[in-house]
Amino acid sequence: MPKFLTRLVPRRFRGSSVEIPVVRLNGTIMPESGGMFRSASLSLASVAAVLDKAFSDKAAPAVAISINSPGGSPVQSRLIYRRIRDLAEEKNKKVHVFVEDVAASGGYMIAIAGDEIIADPSSIVGSIGVVSAGFGFEELIKKIGVERRVFTAGRNKMMLDPFLPEKKDDVEHLKALQIEVHETFIDIVKERRGAKLTDDPDLFTGLFWTGVKAKSLGLVDGLGDMRSHLRSIYGPKTELNLIEPSRSMFGLRASPAGLHKSDTLAQAAAGATQGLISAIEEKTLWSRYGL
Template sequence: MRRYLQPLLPPSMRADTVTIPVVRLHGAIMPGGSALRQTLSLAGTAGVLEKAFSFKRSPAVAISINSPGGSPVQSRLIFRRIRDLAAEKNKKVFVFVEDLAASGGYMIAIAGDEIIADPSSIVGSIGVVHASFGFQEMIKKIGVERRVHTAGKNKVTLDPFSPEKKEDVARLEKLQLDVHQTFIDLVKERRAGKLAADDDLFTGLFWSGTRGLELGLVDELGDMRSFLKGRYGEKTQMRLVTPPRGLFGRRLNLFGTRAGLDPAAIASAAADGLVDALEERALWSRFGL
């Protein structure tokens, strides 16, 4: 009798159907974010990841990634949460690269047991970057006097309104080397036995999906639908898992504040959003996107 009832059940409840939850991790990686812009952080992705890994009958979770990177801390936190959930729920993780999985985006991608990319995807950029501007000459020209009072001689290290100091740059470079080594160790651990012997692998260069396959940065070329149906059968269903949404967007308060329509709060949020948007645009433009 149960066999005759199968066609009447939803696809996810049929014995002959495999349902794979799909999570989209798209955007630059940075803490905070708002309903107006799509960025990635642990706070913003934890809920949707938990939901995806809670599908009891699903043998795996599929993650679609499209990110130019950003915060190394948030990248590693998201990576760690995916691996912890995979171990806790005993599920495979398949990562599918769309346009880009670079820098912190690639750090998240290596959380996958297998990484599948399009031949024209961009992968890699295993490095660390810090970019800023120097405004000390500009404020002189417009007649602005910079006044800074600190307790601690290094509290204004790399201040953009002061001349750059060699010792500050040396300290920053040491910090970057530490972060870079953490990234390298993680890639070597997750891609053990797969990486090609190439001197440029950890220099910050990035490659197409085709070249990434040759270097061992990805496991296969293809797309999500074809890969999952090839792995689990033609009746495989993909279920997109999305975060809960309020009436007017991802958050009920568009400006991330309890101040309602307070003009000062709106102006502050708008200014912060503009700076973040410029930073995000710079991340994407590094890869011609």
């Protein structure tokens, strides 16, 4: 019987097969942005409904999560990680995480929400660190003859403004913040991976490794692929049920955000500019791992 017809049959009549809900988390991790130029990135807002649906399957003993992400926002990474753990505990489900091309930085933070992490031997894993990147445009606006006018209350409101020269005090303040975020990341990794981790001095320096090396470091539990691994645990009749985002009547992914008639041309232009910057940031994150 074709698979799509099998799902129309009540589970009690399907025999001894086990169905595991699968959630694919693919992309950079960034806050949800509004407007028609929003990027297809990962955030709690974009994945919450899919995760809720996957964990709501009462008959499934576990949920499988496939991760392919070079990282991004540490806040969104932790929010997604926390939501997975909360649902796992609330619904009493085991979480199997499978790394595809990369689970680095925030992508790895999400991965450690799993009760076990399985990677491909050639997956890129790790990069337990914090990075902030930007651009300096102060010379550019001089060359094109643009005068920028900004009015603030508070002497630090223009800190790290890309249109102003970089200040030493501003950079030091940013680095202090990064250290705090990094320590939070390290604490989560130690809490989740515990005694599995080795005492390698490079473990929390931001370095990343292949799946093979990550296994020897204790960052992942094993090597393999989702279908084979889950069938080895739940039996040869195990079926994978991909949980996808809801779609509108036109086949587009439903989203609470959009460009409305009330949006002005200036807002649209700003959205296009932000979309371009986001695309550059995403490309930079992926290219760091050769992807």
